[in-house]
Amino acid sequence: MGDNNNVNLPPGFRFYPTDEELVVHFLQRKANLLPCHPDVIPDLELYPYDPWELHGRALAEGKQWYYYSRRTQNRVTSNGYWMPMGMEEPVITSSSNMRVGIKKYYVFHVGEAPDGNTTNWIMQEYRLLDSASSSRSSRRRAQPKPDHNKWVICRVYERDNDDDGGDGTELSCLDEVFLSLDDLDEISLPN
Numbered sequence: 001m002g003d004n005n006n007v008n009l010p011p012g013f014r015f016y017p018t019d020e021e022l023v024v025h026f027l028q029r030k031a032n033l034l035p036c037h038p039d040v041i042p043d044l045e046l047y048p049y050d051p052w053e054l055h056g057r058a059l060a061e062g063k064q065w066y067y068y069s070r071r072t073q074n075r076v077t078s079n080g081y082w083m084p085m086g087m088e089e090p091v092i093t094s095s096s097n098m099r100v101g102i103k104k105y106y107v108f109h110v111g112e113a114p115d116g117n118t119t120n121w122i123m124q125e126y127r128l129l130d131s132a133s134s135s136r137s138s139r140r141r142a143q144p145k146p147d148h149n150k151w152v153i154c155r156v157y158e159r160d161n162d163d164d165g166g167d168g169t170e171l172s173c174l175d176e177v178f179l180s181l182d183d184l185d186e187i188s189l190p191n
Contacts, residue, residue: 015040015061019091022066022126023101027153030068031128041153043068050077051108051121051156064157071127071152075106081113082106082123091126101128120159127152 017026029036041059044067049057051065058065075082084106091101106123109116128151 015059015066017066019089019103019126020093020100022153022155023091023128024093027068027101027126027128027151030153031151041066041068045069046154047072047075047077047082050079051119051123051158054156058156064155066153066155069152069154070150071125076113080108080110080116080119083109083113083116099129101126120161122157122159124155125152126154 026036026041042057044054044058046067046069054060054065054067058067084104087105089103090099091103092099104125104127106125108119108121108123110119111117
């Protein structure tokens, strides 16, 4: 399933899940060993691969790659490492405002830690809350408890260079036309 050409989505359908959908509809099912339909996100051992090597291995949608991976402290690849950005956000359900997971940000650095060079590659790693993993297992002691903490879903993308220095506003086509009209004063037209 490492190639999204095998995804059986009807024409016109795209994979743009929200944070809640990634955690509730995909990660919780994976952690509980339940089938997920459609089964579009592949299992991938992330950390041997540099982010630019994900094409053809992970589910690609636009300029984003999605995959399941086992949670690990080792986030080192052959050419660099994923470093936490210090940002961690709760994933909250829209219907009940319950916390169901955590989203943590990482940035890829080329080279050896701690002297690597920062790149534009960002990874969002989604994991389930620890409390979610114990809620079902306490009812049934006969069955082995699923280890919710061993699975994560990762979303990897390359941030545009414009993201750092811009003010967050984007000009519409009409704005650009009107701004270009100011340049007409500088152009000398033949008589």
